[in-house]
Amino acid sequence: MTLDSEELFNLYRRMLLIRRFEEEAARAYAQSHAGGFLHLYIGQEAIAVGASAAMAESDYVFQTYRDHGIALARGMAPGAAMAELFGKDTGCSRGMGGSMHFFDVEHGFYGGWGIVGGHLALAAGTAFKSRYRGDGAVTICFFGEGATNIGGFHEAFSLAGLWKLPVVFICENNRYAMGTPLSRTSPLTDLTLKAQGYGMAADGFVGSDVSVVKERVATAVKRARDGEGPTFIEIQTYRFRGHSMSDPAKYRSREELEERKKDDPLAVTRAQLEAAGAEVARFDEIEEAVEREVAAAVEFAHDSPPALEQTMLDTVLVKGQS
Amino acid sequence: MRIIRYREALREAMVEEMERDADVFLMGEEVGHYQGAYKVSEGLLERFGERRVIDTPIAEAGFAGVGVGAAMVGLRPIIEFMTWNFSFVAFDQIVSNAAKIHSMSGGAIRCPIVFRGPNGAAKQVAAQHSHTVEALYTHFPGLYVVAPSTPRDAKGLLKASIRDENPVIFLEGETLYGVKGEVADEGVDEVVPIGKGRVAREGDGCTVITWGRPYYTVMEAAERLAADGIELDVIDPRTLRPLDEELMLASVRKTNRCVVVHEHWPYGGPGAQIVDVIQREAFDYLDAPVLRVAGLDVPMPYASNLEDLVLPTVDRVVEAVRRVSYLGA
Ligand SMILES: Cc1ncc(C[n+]2csc(CCOP(=O)(O)OP(=O)(O)O)c2C)c(N)n1
Numbered sequence: 001m002t003l004d005s006e007e008l009f010n011l012y013r014r015m016l017l018i019r020r021f022e023e024e025a026a027r028a029y030a031q032s033h034a035g036g037f038l039h040l041y042i043g044q045e046a047i048a049v050g051a052s053a054a055m056a057e058s059d060y061v062f063q064t065y066r067d068h069g070i071a072l073a074r075g076m077a078p079g080a081a082m083a084e085l086f087g088k089d090t091g092c093s094r095g096m097g098g099s100m101h102f103f104d105v106e107h108g109f110y111g112g113w114g115i116v117g118g119h120l121a122l123a124a125g126t127a128f129k130s131r132y133r134g135d136g137a138v139t140i141c142f143f144g145e146g147a148t149n150i151g152g153f154h155e156a157f158s159l160a161g162l163w164k165l166p167v168v169f170i171c172e173n174n175r176y177a178m179g180t181p182l183s184r185t186s187p188l189t190d191l192t193l194k195a196q197g198y199g200m201a202a203d204g205f206v207g208s209d210v211s212v213v214k215e216r217v218a219t220a221v222k223r224a225r226d227g228e229g230p231t232f233i234e235i236q237t238y239r240f241r242g243h244s245m246s247d248p249a250k251y252r253s254r255e256e257l258e259e260r261k262k263d264d265p266l267a268v269t270r271a272q273l274e275a276a277g278a279e280v281a282r283f284d285e286i287e288e289a290v291e292r293e294v295a296a297a298v299e300f301a302h303d304s305p306p307a308l309e310q311t312m313l314d315t316v317l318v319k320g321q322s
Numbered sequence: 323m324r325i326i327r328y329r330e331a332l333r334e335a336m337v338e339e340m341e342r343d344a345d346v347f348l349m350g351e352e353v354g355h356y357q358g359a360y361k362v363s364e365g366l367l368e369r370f371g372e373r374r375v376i377d378t379p380i381a382e383a384g385f386a387g388v389g390v391g392a393a394m395v396g397l398r399p400i401i402e403f404m405t406w407n408f409s410f411v412a413f414d415q416i417v418s419n420a421a422k423i424h425s426m427s428g429g430a431i432r433c434p435i436v437f438r439g440p441n442g443a444a445k446q447v448a449a450q451h452s453h454t455v456e457a458l459y460t461h462f463p464g465l466y467v468v469a470p471s472t473p474r475d476a477k478g479l480l481k482a483s484i485r486d487e488n489p490v491i492f493l494e495g496e497t498l499y500g501v502k503g504e505v506a507d508e509g510v511d512e513v514v515p516i517g518k519g520r521v522a523r524e525g526d527g528c529t530v531i532t533w534g535r536p537y538y539t540v541m542e543a544a545e546r547l548a549a550d551g552i553e554l555d556v557i558d559p560r561t562l563r564p565l566d567e568e569l570m571l572a573s574v575r576k577t578n579r580c581v582v583v584h585e586h587w588p589y590g591g592p593g594a595q596i597v598d599v600i601q602r603e604a605f606d607y608l609d610a611p612v613l614r615v616a617g618l619d620v621p622m623p624y625a626s627n628l629e630d631l632v633l634p635t636v637d638r639v640v641e642a643v644r645r646v647s648y649l650g651a
Binding site for chain 1: 351352355379408411445447450451624
């Protein structure tokens with residue numbers, strides 16, 4: 001383990017915050033406080049938290065609709081996140097975006113995108129800006145393994161590879177694209193092979209250990225920052241819940257799920273901390289603090305005013321132009 | 323007649339056409355093993371096997387193009403978009419290839435293909451997942467655009483679309499899949515012709531032309547207005563390109579008033595096209611300007627209080643009818 005235990009405790013706390021936030025989000029959804037499509041990140045937390053820890057504050061991040069984890073990892077206020085799910089004016093997108101479209105410009109989080117493959121070129125675009133202005137920022141872009149078949153993936157890779165843009169593409173391979181296992185969507189089992197065709201560096205590893213994620217992503221981020229071009233990282237992971245709230249996930253067995261839960265990133269990190277001598281009281285403290293934070297977020301969401309008609313009307317185009 | 327759901331009606335149409343013609347196949351995301359994202363294709367994989375019920379990776383431009391290519395040489399693909407929102411990444415295949423090949427080849431090549439899937443807003447799925455696409459696809463000569471509102475029309479029109487020699491844009495609705503209605507008995511081959519509308523309710527007070535989800539909003543408004551003595555003549559065009567102009571005009575000539583109700587945005591589209599036809603062909607019959615009740619001209623917001631403002635409501639339909647009838651609110 002390369003991280004000191006204080007930092008590891010911090011990362012553990014972040015992961016726990018995401019886990020507990022999403023459990024409450026699922027409850028709010030069941031109680032109809034939240035609606036639409038809700039895609040939970042539970043099981044994949046080490047990736048968002050580890051990658052986030054490998055980035056600078058001024059770097060840019062893009063994610064799919066499965067975006068609560070990275071938003072919180074980057075530092076979005078849990079209240080603003082929960083209020084967005086509740087469709088409130090105080091939400092991170094003022095109630096206009098919902099679960100799939102979180103935005104937090106202050107923390108470099110540029111969404112929250114709903115169309116598979118559509119945001120990869122956007123990430124190449126923010127990376128293009130960084131090179132254009134020479135600002136030294138790096139862009140990290142997350143997507144699922146299901147997205148590696150669509151045109152948007154290949155065109156973004158073509159341009160990023162050709163122009164050696166400072167971007168890190170992270171494929172969170174959670175084994176299923178909605179109900180379809182990788183074996184039925186790709187003749188490859190090692191997706192990192194795809195990078196070669198675009199002259200891009202590649203890495204691939206299992207993503208249940210947050211320290212490993214941090215270290216390996218940091219290497220790719222450095223490569224991008226040093227002007228050596230993009231990296232494609234495939235991280236093996238697993239989602240413990242259905243694709244979205246409406247998916248009963250009948251396509252996988254109970255046994256498979258239980259087997260995968262043994263690699264629960266929270267348990268993995270906790271075991272590391274315990275092995276290093278951490279006391280139970282310390283975990284209790286963290287749990288209590290996270291509990292309070294999540295409860296406050298839910299209360300904030302409940303108490304906030306609904307999204308405003310004026311926001312809807314005023315944000316179609318930038319006001320006051322021509 | 324039997325009562326079945328809209329989704330079952332679609333499924334029956336596909337089953338019957340696949341039984342009838344071995345060249346008909348279904349392709350799309352999650353149509354097979356998952357039994358369809360909205361369960362329209364439930365049981366089809368078990369019945370027809372993987373050769374004819376084909377799960378694809380997420381690659382809409384790819385499988386739409388595969389469908390067009392296969393249709394050019396004689397197969398009859400049904401291409402399912404999980405929702406029409408995802409057809410935008412396949413737009414080029416539909417509008418540059420499917421819509422053009424017959425004309426561009428001087429009539430040498432045909433493209434008998436159906437693109438189908440749910441159209442319109444569902445519930446709180448926000449800006450990227452709530453498109454109502456008829457205004458886009460009706461723009462292009464070389465495509466038929468069909469939008470059945472009821473189970474009976476869903477079945478009859480899907481059969482007609484599969485049998486047709488041309489590309490058909492077939493617009494369903496996530497919120498319609500559960501709707502129940504009368505459909506011809508099993509074994510009765512009822513085909514609803516493309517291009518023919520239907521009088522859904524007869525009255526002499528005001529013509530209302532509508533399709534898709536707003537059809538049900540209008541039928542509810544009709545009940546409320548009837549209580550006030552205004553009888554609506556509700557016309558469901560069923561096909562949006564080509565429009566059944568005669569049916570709509572006959573109604574307007576009878577009622578002298580018209581409101582068009584649609585979910586798509588107000589700029590252009592079949593809504594505006596219908597108004598154009600009516601003002602041109604029935605100008606002398608009109609007692610009031612033709613009004614439209616449309617989706618508000620904004621990207622769809624997530625919050626349900628705002629979404630409710632965007633979509634056509636019974637209140638907005640009632641208000642528009644009262645306005646063209648010169649009655650106060
Ligand atoms: C172009 C497009 N097609 C289909 C969909 C519907 N859809 C949403 S998520 C998804 C599966 C994506 O799987 P993957 O890329 O592996 O990401 P994961 O959800 O597992 O994180 C599908 C098919 C979509 N959003 N966009």
